[in-house]
Every structure is written in structure tokens, then in C-alpha cells.
Amino acid sequence: MFFSIIIPLYNRPQEIKELLETLTLQTYTQFEVLVIEDGSVDDAEAIVNTFAGKLDIRYFKKSNEGQGFTRNFGFERAKGDYFIVFDSDCLIPANYLEIVNNSLAVNYLDAYGGPDGAHASFTPTQKAISYSMTSPFTTGGIRGNKKSIGVFHPRSFNMGISRQVWEKAGGFIITRLGEDIEYSIRIHSLGFKIGLIPDAIVYHKRRTNFWQFYKQLHFFGRAxxxxxxxxxxxxxxxxxxxxxxxxxxxxxxxxxxxxxxxxxxxxxxxxxxxxxxxxxxxxxxxxxxxxxxxxxxxxxxxxxxxxxxxxxxxxxxxxxxx
Known part of the structure; x- marks a missing residue:
């Protein structure tokens, strides 16, 4: 299987550098990377260009529309059999694509999501935030859980869809404020098979301080x-x-x-x-x-x-x- 990894980017050049470095270490190498700059002022073009000889990578710039429509921009240009979406503040374990490829070969899913965790390099605050977002004592416990409540809804920080899903369901119809959940529900309503790949973990940095975390979760509540x-x-x-x-x-x-x-x-x-x-x-x-x-x-x-x-x-x- 050939994967297209799609990464929307907005004013986060250092984050994309760290993410791309982890992708150069993948044990499964049949993939391309599409980085789409969503109207950034502080763009990452120079950084992305340094990976030209290390990854099959393409870089695009477009006007600001938000992460949902920016992912659609990537879907339209992707060459893969399967599209994978990451947030730019994620670190990807070296065996991630190998795990996904092997899992889909045994139990094929039209769309999947994976859990997130805290990397050893994270600050204590980032580790605490990661704990909160995955704890059974907060609403975060249903994110990436093997026994989720109801139908599992992949989140866009770690989400994959087949080309068939894209061709039938189209892309995101809202660009933010719960766009990934809406998309997951719509995919499921069309009869596609959605599930969790428990071992397809990413290390999600999320926010670096509690005020940023507060603003993000307030937005999630509205979503x-x-x-x-x-x-x-x-x-x-x-x-x-x-x-x-x-x-x-x-x-x-x-x-x-x-x-x-x-x-x-x-x-x-x-x-x-x-x-x-x-x-x-x-x-x-x-x-x-x-x-x-x-x-x-x-x-x-x-x-x-x-x-x-x-x-x-x-x-x-x-x-x-x-």
C-alpha cells in the first residue's frame, strides 16, 4: 500500500521540522508527504526543502482557510491508496506506518484513528496535558480508547482514510470547530468501516502551557x-x-x-x-x-x-x- 501523509501547517516551522525528522526514520517507506502552508506569515518552505533528498515530499502554499479545507487541498493532490492526516505538533514513532500497513492487511478499515501519548522529550506540563487528554477521569478517556463509547470517531491529529472514502464522501465540509468528528460521522453513515488501530500511536504535543490548553478545550466544547x-x-x-x-x-x-x-x-x-x-x-x-x-x-x-x-x-x- 502507498500512503499519502497530509500535514496542514500554520505558522509552525519548528514543529514541522521535528515531525519530518521522525518520518525519515519510518521502517515502512512506501509513502509521500504533502505539507500545505495555510496562509502562514512565518512559513516553513526553507525547512521543508531541506528534506527533499530524504523524503518523497511536496510543499504547497495557499491562502488561509483553516485546517479542514487545507486537508482537502492535500487530498486533491495526493497520489496514495490511503491518506493519513497528522497535526504538525505530532512526533511519529518509526514503526507507525508498518503497524498501520500490517493492521489494514489483516483487518481492513476504510478509515481509522489512532491514540496519542506523551513522548519522553515532552516538558512536565505537556506530559500532564497528555495525561489529562487520555485519562479515564476526564472526557479525554474516550479518545483513542479501545472501548470507546458508541461508534469510534477518529480525530484528525492521527487519522487515515482510503482513497475510496475520499472519492465517495468527499472531504471536510467545515474547516474547524469539530470538522473531524463531522467527517467521521458522515463516513460511517455511508456504510464505510471505521475503527481504532490501538498500536498506531503518535506523540501529540498539544499545547505548551495551561492558558493555551484552556483556549483549545474551550473551542472543543463549542465544537x-x-x-x-x-x-x-x-x-x-x-x-x-x-x-x-x-x-x-x-x-x-x-x-x-x-x-x-x-x-x-x-x-x-x-x-x-x-x-x-x-x-x-x-x-x-x-x-x-x-x-x-x-x-x-x-x-x-x-x-x-x-x-x-x-x-x-x-x-x-x-x-x-x-
């Missing part, structure tokens, strides 16, 4: 409502959990300020969540520092997602504004 506008049946009870948790934290703070006795209930729940996250993160990362940072990451994730979810639920569902 869930955007998906609801396309597919109302896809809004599940689990998606309300961060909003409920956020309301609970706010009420607990208010109860404590006014000295109301009911505050003990919220305090107990929050304390239990903190302890669960701390000891689980400590066990997973073997680091007390990362365990403490994981508490901050998890609360940032849940509250940011919850506030974004409630903001657009109120605006777009209750008041039906666009």
Missing part, C-alpha cells in the same frame, strides 16, 4: 454543539459531564463563600477527583511533579470544555442563533 447542529442524535449524556462538573465547582465555591453547610458535598467530590487524578497520574508517569500538574490540566480541561459547551448550548440551542 461539540456545532456537531449537534449537523447530527442532533450525536449529543450524548457523556458530553454534558464537563458542564455539570463546571457548574458543580462554581456552586461549591459559592457555598463555601457564604458558609452554607451543603458545601461539604461539593468539597468531598472535588477532593475525591483530585486524589484519583493525582495517584493515577503518579502511577502512569512515575513523577510527583507531573501528578500535581495533571490535577491542574484535568481541571483546566473539564472547566474550559464545560464553559465552551454551555456558551454555545445557550446561544445555538436555547436561542437558536447561528
Amino acid at each position: 461539540r454543539i456545532n456537531i449537534y447542529k449537523f447530527f442532533p442524535n450525536e449529543l450524548k449524556p457523556v458530553h454534558f459531564f464537563p458542564a455539570i462538573f463546571t457548574i458543580g465547582v462554581i456552586l461549591t465555591i459559592v457555598f463555601n463563600i457564604f458558609g452554607w453547610q451543603i458545601a461539604w458535598l461539593g468539597n468531598s467530590v472535588i477532593a475525591a477527583v483530585i486524589l484519583l487524578i493525582f495517584f493515577h497520574a503518579w502511577w502512569k508517569n512515575q513523577s510527583v511533579k507531573i501528578a500535581f500538574l495533571s490535577i491542574i490540566a484535568a481541571f483546566t480541561q473539564l472547566i474550559a470544555y464545560g464553559l465552551g459547551f454551555m456558551q454555545d448550548f445557550w446561544k445555538r440551542v436555547i436561542f437558536n442563533r447561528s
Whole structure:
């Protein structure tokens, strides 16, 4: 099988350098790379050109449209039997393509997703954020999980589709705000087989500080409502959990300020969540520092997602504004 790796890029030249370096180490070599600069001011053309003799690579520049339509630009120009999408802030293990190729040979999937993890080179904050996004104690536990809730929906930081999917389903119809989930649902609705390849892991840097992480997860919360506008049946009870948790934290703070006795209930729940996250993160990362940072990451994730979810639920569902 010949793979086309498609990487949208926006003002991240150093990230693409690190990603391309990992692709030069792939044990399976039947692939091309398409890097599409999406209207960047700080472009990576000079960096990408240094890989011309190491990879079968093509570089494109286009006006800014967002990651979804930029991936479509790559799909239209790809030569492969199978298209793989990575975010520019990922590092790819050397055996990634070998794992995918072998898995598809045994159990063919029309579209697949893979999990993400923390690389040894990540900072403690990045490792804490990675823990939060994959922990069973946050909504991140359903991302890249072998036992996902309902139909598995690949995420675009680590996602593959066959040429047949592209030809029948087309590409992304929204460019951001949940574009990968919408695409996954639409692929499944057309009868294609979608699944997780558990060993096709990538190391996803995500954000480097908690403020950036907050903004990203607030956007994810809003994106869930955007998906609801396309597919109302896809809004599940689990998606309300961060909003409920956020309301609970706010009420607990208010109860404590006014000295109301009911505050003990919220305090107990929050304390239990903190302890669960701390000891689980400590066990997973073997680091007390990362365990403490994981508490901050998890609360940032849940509250940011919850506030974004409630903001657009109120605006777009209750008041039906666009």
C-alpha cells in the first residue's frame, strides 16, 4: 500500500521540522508527504526543502482557510491508496506506518484513528496535558480508547482514510470547530468501516502551557454543539459531564463563600477527583511533579470544555442563533 501523509501547517516551522525528522526514520517507506502552508506569515518552505533528498515530499502554499479545507487541498493532490492526516505538533514513532500497513492487511478499515501519548522529550506540563487528554477521569478517556463509547470517531491529529472514502464522501465540509468528528460521522453513515488501530500511536504535543490548553478545550466544547447542529442524535449524556462538573465547582465555591453547610458535598467530590487524578497520574508517569500538574490540566480541561459547551448550548440551542 502507498500512503499519502497530509500535514496542514500554520505558522509552525519548528514543529514541522521535528515531525519530518521522525518520518525519515519510518521502517515502512512506501509513502509521500504533502505539507500545505495555510496562509502562514512565518512559513516553513526553507525547512521543508531541506528534506527533499530524504523524503518523497511536496510543499504547497495557499491562502488561509483553516485546517479542514487545507486537508482537502492535500487530498486533491495526493497520489496514495490511503491518506493519513497528522497535526504538525505530532512526533511519529518509526514503526507507525508498518503497524498501520500490517493492521489494514489483516483487518481492513476504510478509515481509522489512532491514540496519542506523551513522548519522553515532552516538558512536565505537556506530559500532564497528555495525561489529562487520555485519562479515564476526564472526557479525554474516550479518545483513542479501545472501548470507546458508541461508534469510534477518529480525530484528525492521527487519522487515515482510503482513497475510496475520499472519492465517495468527499472531504471536510467545515474547516474547524469539530470538522473531524463531522467527517467521521458522515463516513460511517455511508456504510464505510471505521475503527481504532490501538498500536498506531503518535506523540501529540498539544499545547505548551495551561492558558493555551484552556483556549483549545474551550473551542472543543463549542465544537461539540456545532456537531449537534449537523447530527442532533450525536449529543450524548457523556458530553454534558464537563458542564455539570463546571457548574458543580462554581456552586461549591459559592457555598463555601457564604458558609452554607451543603458545601461539604461539593468539597468531598472535588477532593475525591483530585486524589484519583493525582495517584493515577503518579502511577502512569512515575513523577510527583507531573501528578500535581495533571490535577491542574484535568481541571483546566473539564472547566474550559464545560464553559465552551454551555456558551454555545445557550446561544445555538436555547436561542437558536447561528
